[in-house]
Amino acid sequence: MADTVHRPGLDAQGHIRREGSLARVPPAFRPVVSAARERLADTFGTRLNGAYLYGSVPRGTAHVGRSDLDLLVTLHGDPTARDRNATRALEERLDDEFPEVDGVGTLLYARERVLSGLERHDLGWFVSCLCTPLSGEDLAALLPRYRPDALLARETNGDLALLLPRWRERIAAADGTEEARRPLVRFMSRHLVRTGFTLVMPRWNGWTSDLTEMAEVFGLYYPQRAARMRAAAALGREPSGDPAVLASYVDELGPWLAGEYARVHGVKAPRPD
Template sequence: MTTSGDSRGKGLDQDGCFVREGSLERVPAPFAPVVAELAARLATRFAPDRLVSSYLYGSIPRGTAVPGVSDLDALLVLRTDPTGSARTAGGPTEADRAAARAIEAELDAAFPQIDGAGILLVAEERLLSAEERYDMAWFVACLCTPLSGPDVTAALPRYRPTSLLARETNGDLHRRLPGLRERVAAAATQEERIRLTRGVTRNLVRTGFTLVMPRWGGWTSDLVESAEVFGHYYPAHADQMHAAARAARHPAAYPELLDDLLNGLAPWLADEYLAVHGAKTLPSQGP
């Protein structure tokens, strides 16, 4: 692991700005049919005047996906709905969400090489707003791979691994923690708990990494490397973060870990994040 200020090998270019981490050329061969079918189903389910652009993110466009283990992650940028009510105008409609859920289920059923599919929806107007400049817009610009349509983030300024970026991406754990505990307590099935374990542990590892990202001076989406980088700066909590990284990959193997993390590592991480970077400007609303 590189811990010096040198940005080489840390996901940055020679100017210290983020390099987009994925590409369609890196999609592993077993997942190429999944990506092709996703593009085909998007074209069928979403009208051209509704869907602006689609993106892939996660292990598949990074080229690190493992058949039977990895999931498919996609993000759709939608135009403002001119017929929507005040509640839905500018954001995804129920019809949009239903179409996305149907595609998720169809792909998961058709392709054993993926362990589930997830499609995020966001309105173009919101994505390019000032409030999302260092959160969702950064995510799409740096961590998402264009699949179809124009890259709507092409005109945005370049990003660097700053404290501002750290604050606006993950500086809301203290707000989300009570809700996470409620969702875990309410989980009624093992499948639901496994899904929560995967999602929460991924988020905790990434939050731990972004806590130290400005000091490390780079970016990685690899959960194991993220935990290693975090542990370099916070050795007292390294074992917990490594356990979270393992559970993010194999959540079913750690049935009791989620409760331990939400009552131990997570509250400490939330407090430390506030002390180092401050609170996110606006509460996270989700795509």
């Protein structure tokens, strides 16, 4: 049963509030955000349905030279290989020109997919609650309000068991350098902390995107693994390239978390390949 205490991140009706806004973008990041908006429009033209920011930049918590710029783009029609190549080129140019950001990442989706029933409690929720409109149509107006319940937990992060083999492949493909492993540590650390948080989210009955707070909430319900999750949260902010960390994620913490998630919430509905 969920706690009855009113938790952070919810409105008066118990729905997850949309986080972030353009007004919260730190001044140092406004030039790269403006450039991203203009270049996305130039890249996709009339096929661009909407562009969004997410992550620390629109939440106002980004650190110059350490935080990445996260973008989500919706298109009229499915993204093509040409679209993805053009996006990678755009990301590289922004990363090279703006030292304020430590990497640029863009998610590309068809408008129809975001609004589909299959994605209602995953990608749809993500756009509606965690993305800040940058340009174009805001699809949140066509999506429902969301509560931090077991359905949302299952459909957002109930696929960790499927991801772990892919993570092992990515680790094996890295060139063995600190520089190559550091982004993997950051990405996997963040993913595991968020999965740990959503595992207990319905019981805690609230929402946060702060990695430290996510780890602390997880630790309330799994105290024997609290220190491990706190360490992952720290590496999600300041990653190392330690190969032992990656090994522990795919051989220990990840498999345990995937099994516990399936036991508590079930497995995410299958998606097309």
